[in-house]
Amino acid sequence: MKAIIASGKGGPDSLSIGEWPKPKPSSYDVLVKVEASAINRADTLQREGKYPVPEGESPILGLEMSGTIVACGDKVTKWHVGDQVCGLLGGGGHAEFAIIHEDMAMTIPTGWSMEEAAAMPEVFLTAYQSLKWICQLKKGETVLIHAGASGVGTAAIQLAKAIGAKVLVTASAEKHDICLQLGAELAIDYKKEDFQEAVKGYSKGRGVDVVVDFIAGPYLQQNINSLAIDGRMVLLAFLGGPKVDHLNLAALLMKRLQINGSTLRSRSQVYKKELTQDFKKFAWPLFESGQLKVVLDKVYNWKNIPDAHRRMEANISMGKIVLKVN
Numbered sequence: 001m002k003a004i005i006a007s008g009k010g011g012p013d014s015l016s017i018g019e020w021p022k023p024k025p026s027s028y029d030v031l032v033k034v035e036a037s038a039i040n041r042a043d044t045l046q047r048e049g050k051y052p053v054p055e056g057e058s059p060i061l062g063l064e065m066s067g068t069i070v071a072c073g074d075k076v077t078k079w080h081v082g083d084q085v086c087g088l089l090g091g092g093g094h095a096e097f098a099i100i101h102e103d104m105a106m107t108i109p110t111g112w113s114m115e116e117a118a119a120m121p122e123v124f125l126t127a128y129q130s131l132k133w134i135c136q137l138k139k140g141e142t143v144l145i146h147a148g149a150s151g152v153g154t155a156a157i158q159l160a161k162a163i164g165a166k167v168l169v170t171a172s173a174e175k176h177d178i179c180l181q182l183g184a185e186l187a188i189d190y191k192k193e194d195f196q197e198a199v200k201g202y203s204k205g206r207g208v209d210v211v212v213d214f215i216a217g218p219y220l221q222q223n224i225n226s227l228a229i230d231g232r233m234v235l236l237a238f239l240g241g242p243k244v245d246h247l248n249l250a251a252l253l254m255k256r257l258q259i260n261g262s263t264l265r266s267r268s269q270v271y272k273k274e275l276t277q278d279f280k281k282f283a284w285p286l287f288e289s290g291q292l293k294v295v296l297d298k299v300y301n302w303k304n305i306p307d308a309h310r311r312m313e314a315n316i317s318m319g320k321i322v323l324k325v326n
C-alpha cells in the first residue's frame with residue numbers, strides 16, 4: 001500500500017508517499033480504507049526523531065483517521081464491511097489502510113465529512129480525558145485553557161462549555177474571535193498581557209478551578225498562582241520548554257492543588273477503549289445536535305504533507321490540519 005514515509009530524522013521535506021506493507025487485522029480489529037487523517041504535534045516530533053513510537057504501534061505517522069471498513073477480524077461483532085468509521089490510532093493513519101480495534105472505532109456523526117471525522121478523535125479524546133477524567137471539571141466551575149485556538153484547545157473550549165463551566169483562554173490576538181465564538185468568555189493575549197493578572201481580574205482574585213496547559217516551564221508559576229483553592233491542572237505538552245528557573249511551591253500546599261501530567265498515546269489499550277466508550281456516550285448526542293463541532297483549519301492532499309507540517313510548526317493554524325488520503 002501507499003503510506004507517508006519519513007526519510008530519516010529531518011524537516012518537513014523528508015516526508016513523501018512511498019510503499020509500506022498493508023497491515024493485517026487480528027481477531028478483534030477492523031481494516032479501514034483510509035480517506036482522511038489529521039496532523040498532530042506528535043507527528044512533527046516523530047518526524048524529527050524526538051518522539052519514540054510506543055511499543056507495538058505502527059511507525060507510520062498518523063494518530064487518527066476516517067474511512068470505510070474493508071475487512072473484519074474473525075471475532076469482530078460490532079462492525080461490518082462497508083461501515084464508515086473514524087478513530088484514534090497509536091500510529092499508522094497516514095496510509096491507504098489502517099487497522100483499529102473494534103472498540104476504538106467510532107461511527108461518523110450524521111452529515112460530517114470524512115475530513116471532519118478524521119480531525120475529531122485525537123483532540124476531542126485528549127480534551128475530554130483532561131477535563132472530565134483527570135481534572136474532573138464540574139458545572140459552574142471555571143477553566144483556563146492555554147493555546148485556546150489549537151486543535152486540543154478548540155475541542156476543550158466546547159467540551160468545557162457543554163459540561164457547564166466558564167472558559168478563559170490564552171491565545172495570539174488574531175485567534176481570539178474563534179475562541180470567543182466557540183464559547184470562551186475571556187480571551188487573553190498572552191503576548192501582551194500577564195495572564196495571571198487577567199485571571200485575577202476576571203475572577204475577582206479567586207482564581208480558576210482547572211488549568212489545561214501545553215506550555216509548561218515558563219507558565220508553571222503563573223498557573224499555580226492562577227489556580228483557586230482545590231484547583232487542578234493538567235500538563236499535556238511542553239511547547240515552552242520543560243524546565244523551570246525559579247518556582248515557589250508554597251501555594252501548592254496552601255491551596256491544596258493537584259498538578260497532573262498525561263500523554264494519551266502511551267496509555268494502555270484498555271484505558272483508551274474505556275475512554276472512547278465513555279466519550280461516545282457524552283459527545284455523540286452533542287455532535288449530532290451540532291453543539292460540538294470540529295474546527296477545520298486547512299485540508300491538504302497528502303502529497304503536500306511537507307506544507308501541512310510547515311503550517312503546524314509556524315503556529316499559525318486555528319483548529320485542525322487535515323490530510324486527504326487518496
Ligand SMILES: NC(=O)c1ccc[n+]([C@@H]2O[C@H](COP(=O)([O-])OP(=O)(O)OC[C@H]3O[C@@H](n4cnc5c(N)ncnc54)[C@H](OP(=O)(O)O)[C@@H]3O)[C@@H](O)[C@H]2O)c1
Binds near residue numbers: 147238263265320
Ligand atoms: N499529552 C497528550 O495526551 C496530548 C494529546 C494531544 C496533543 N498534545 C500536545 O498538545 C499541544 C497542542 O496540540 P494541538 O494539536 O492542539 O496543537 P496546535 O493545533 O498545533 O496548536 C498549538 C498552538 O499553541 C500555541 N503555542 C505554540 N508554542 C507556544 C509557546 N511557546 N507559548 C505559547 N503558546 C504556544 C500556538 O498558538 P498561539 O498562536 O495562540 O500561541 C500554536 O498554534 C501539542 O504540543 C501536542 O503535542 C498532547
